[in-house]
Amino acid sequence: MSEYNIKSIKQSFKDKGIFYTPPELSELIKSYVDREVTEVYDPTCGDGALLSVFDDSVKKYGQEINQYQLNEACNNLTNFYGVCGDTLKNPAFIDRKFECIVANPPFSIKWEPKIDERFINSPALPPKGKADYAFLLHILYYLSDTGIAVTLNFPGIAYRGNREYKIRKWIIEKNYIDKVVSIPGDTFVDTKIQTLLIVFRKNKATTDVMFEDKKLNKSRIVTLNEIQKNDYNLSVNNYIFEEKNIEIINPLELQRKARNDFIKKLINDIKIDIAICELEKWDKTEYINEIIKVVNNIKRGMGDDPRIET
Secondary structure (H helix, E strand, C coil), X not given: CCHHHXXXXXXXXXXXXXXXXXXXXXXXXXXXXXXXXXXXXXXXXXXXXXXXXXXXXXXXXXXXXXHHHHHHHHHHCXXXXXXXXXXXXXXXXXXXXXXXXXXXXXXXXXCCCCCCCCCCCCCCCCCCCCCHHHHHHHHHHHEEEEEEEEEEECHHHHCCCCHHHHHHHHHHHCCCEEEEEEECCCCCCCCCCCEEEEEEECCCCCCCEEEEECCCCEEEEECHHHHHHXXXXXXXXXXXXXCCCCCCCCHHXXXXXXXXXXXXXXXXXXXXXXXXXXXXXXXXXXXXXXXXXXXXXXXXXXXXXXXXXX
């Protein structure tokens, strides 16, 4: 395939919200899989970048809508079972439940809503113009009761309203969300936007959720009650705040510094005037006496030198 055609494909993917997953990001996603796995599934596997970070001994399952990309995955991966097709319209492996799922689905693409076993329990169908939650509901349906899923998402899924709000609330109340991680921009090759990594489990021991900010290198455990009070908003900046250094000013120290600066300036000014007097052979005694007189007047509470206009 010519370089022009490859570039055209990449631009076409970008226009549809599909972005490449660089190796460092694939490794980051895998790092949230906190167990040894024997199989892994990627519902939008592309050329297999995400699956490639797992050992050859791990069975890899994937579906990809683009045949060229799927061929690349077949060539690049060992122990791979791939199917070409639209994951949302014609899902492969529908009779399977997976112990590990990783995914970087297209961001906010259009789709044709349909009701099947993947979506029947959801309080709403994702909107036609944004398939993000359609992919997440698909993943949750395929996830085993003891499994783990790690997905990379457009950050809007954390706060958008209407149907997506209803689905997000339902997922939170089902206690499927284990971690929410904010990843700063410039992570993808093709886009600079911030992304949101979510870890899903169905067998959590508590209803707490771990929030993490990769830019600030901070994490925090948040209770379900706090998430409910935030109206089920999952934006990380609602739970982790950037600390700003506030300078505490001591007024006495500030006054002392201002006084010292004034005295230094006064001394320099006097030295300059005395030097000019000596250079011009003026009587510097008169000048010095005038300064002493002004100081004495101030000490006696007589106010400003009457010679100075106010």
